């Protein structure tokens with residue numbers, strides 16, 4: 001035996017055997033690579049009956065929903081936002097508050113998936129054949145200069161390509177997600193704007209690559225600052241006085257659409273998570289971008 005162990009090839013043989021038997025490598029690797037501590041790039045729509053997906057659901061999302069998926073066509077990443085109820089709007093003493101942020105009222109939203117980042121120039125290019133030359137900063141920079149109508153065209157094309165139902169967030173979904181699941185946060189993920197946002201005093205007067213500031217409590221980046229984010233809703237300045245409690249979708253009609261979050265040229269008032277902006281759906285400007293949501297069902 002000793003003689004055999006002294007053979008130079010023995011350690012290599014043992015290591016190879018060990019490697020093959022290790023969970024996640026070699027024998028049976030395809031079906032056993034589940035690590036509860038690691039987020040995986042699985043797509044619930046593409047693998048409805050896949051045992052890996054089923055296993056993953058059991059471990060990280062016992063209620064049966066994936067916490068995370070990556071759109072195969074664009075590479076866009078989505079995180080599960082667990083629904084819940086929150087106090088929408090801002091308290092009357094908040095610095096820079098506008099009247100349309102009140103009254104504070106309870107709103108409840110269902111679960112949804114939300115884009116981890118603002119939609120990027122690269123993700124726009126993958127879907128739209130005609131990419132305006134103004135998108136020149138680079139693939140990981142957020143879109144800018146898109147009107148609400150432009151965004152609808154993008155969504156139509158993307159849904160056709162992927163067979164999904166991507167859309168813009170409602171204003172309520174946006175604020176609930178921005179405030180880390182409806183917490184009383186002034187900015188998305190912090191009460192200090194510098195932690196989480198590119199704004200007037202730190203942006204150098206330009207957009208920045210997505211995800212280069214800290215994320216909020218749900219893992220979403222740049223919901224305050226960088227580029228503005230279009231929402232689905234029509235704008236109603238007094239909508240909060242009559243808003244339904246469950247999944248409000250804004251007034252039935254209107255003149256302007258809502259956008260949120262402030263942008264790279266915004267000040268501490270602009271970037272507040274409760275702040276509401278509105279402009280006509282055909283308008284755009286150098287700081288108008290968006291992020292998408294995807295329904296859970």
Ligand SMILES: [Ca+2]
Nearest residue numbers: 222223225227
């Ligand atoms: Ca933003």
Ligand SMILES: [Ca+2]
Nearest residue numbers: 098275276277
């Ligand atoms: Ca406002």
